[in-house]
Amino acid sequence: EAGVAQSPRYKIIEKRQSVAFWCNPISGHATLYWYQQILGQGPKLLIQFQNNGVVDDSQLPKDRFSAERLKGVDSTLKIQPAKLEDSAVYLCASSLRRQAYEQYFGPGTRLTVT
Amino acid sequence: GESVGLHLPTLSVQEGDNSIINCAYSNSASDYFIWYKQESGKGPQFIIDIRSNMDKRQGQRVTVLLNKTVKHLSLQIAATQPGDSAVYFCAENMDYGGSQGNLIFGKGTKLSVKP
Numbered sequence: 232e233a234g235v236a237q238s239p240r241y242k243i244i245e246k247r248q249s250v251a252f253w254c255n256p257i258s259g260h261a262t263l264y265w266y267q268q269i270l271g272q273g274p275k276l277l278i279q280f281q282n283n284g285v286v287d288d289s290q291l292p293k294d295r296f297s298a299e300r301l302k303g304v305d306s307t308l309k310i311q312p313a314k315l316e317d318s319a320v321y322l323c324a325s326s327l328r329r330q331a332y333e334q335y336f337g338p339g340t341r342l343t344v345t
Numbered sequence: 346g347e348s349v350g351l352h353l354p355t356l357s358v359q360e361g362d363n364s365i366i367n368c369a370y371s372n373s374a375s376d377y378f379i380w381y382k383q384e385s386g387k388g389p390q391f392i393i394d395i396r397s398n399m400d401k402r403q404g405q406r407v408t409v410l411l412n413k414t415v416k417h418l419s420l421q422i423a424a425t426q427p428g429d430s431a432v433y434f435c436a437e438n439m440d441y442g443g444s445q446g447n448l449i450f451g452k453g454t455k456l457s458v459k460p
Contacts (some may be wrong), residue, residue, distance in 0.1 A: 235388070273434045273450025274389065287447060322388050332379065334448070336388030 233257065235337030237323050243343045249311040252340045256304065256325030264334060265298055265308050266322040274322055280306060281329050313344045357457045364422040366454045368435035371416060375437040379448065380409060380420045384431045392420070392433075422456075430458045 236255040244250050256263050261282050266274035277296065279287040283303040291298070295314070300306040310317055320339040327333065358364045370378070376397040381389035393404045395411050395418075402409050408421040418435050432455045436448040 272452050273436070274448075275450070276447055279447070324388070332377070332394055333391070336390070338386065338388050 237337040247312040251309045254306045254323030260325035262326045262329045264324040268320040318344045355455045364425045366420040368418040374439045377438040379436045381434045382431045427458045
């Protein structure tokens with residue numbers, strides 16, 4: 232079974248630029264999560280989708296971050312404009328249902344904002 | 346706000362010894378806990394979980410202990426191997442008010458195994 236795919240794996244941008252990350256979840260997984268992991272810390276949930284609908288975006292900085300999952304499969308996370316403090320690994324995870332257990336994580340995209 | 350925390354940021358053990366990684370949580374409403382392993386350049390990988398109605402759960406070479414009285418969680422790894430070297434996170438879930446699926450992670454403990 233293929234795992235969660237993410238691209239790109241690494242991205243370096245200057246502050247105030249825009250960036251987008253892509254995630255392809257495990258086939259059949261209805262729930263998709265985006266996490267932000269700052270160096271030396273645990274992942275922090277940004278947004279949670281159930282199929283193509285948002286079920287929780289309470290921790291998403293909506294002035295600069297946006298995410299979509301238009302067809303209920305792939306998802307993109309965008310930052311516009313980026314700030315220095317956005318430097319982190321952005322992890323995508325998926326699960327069969329909206330649940331705490333059996334969340335499968337992708338390898339992440341490491342973003343460096345200079 | 347309340348969050349999951351850890352007692353030790355780093356742990357170094359000899360190959361073959363047992364490892365114990367600790368975690369403190371502060372929210373008594375949490376009813377589900379997971380330990381994750383994260384190797385360099387990879388996403389977190391599920392190790393073992395435990396629900397709040399249990400105080401111990403065993404897996405292959407791993408045991409999780411939950412002490413609700415003092416809000417403490419631990420991960421025991423038996424016969425630690427070099428492949429166990431990674432950062433270990435505990436995570437908690439408060440399954441109420443539509444928060445299903447939301448995991449709150451601690452900061453992690455880096456485990457280094459000396460050959």
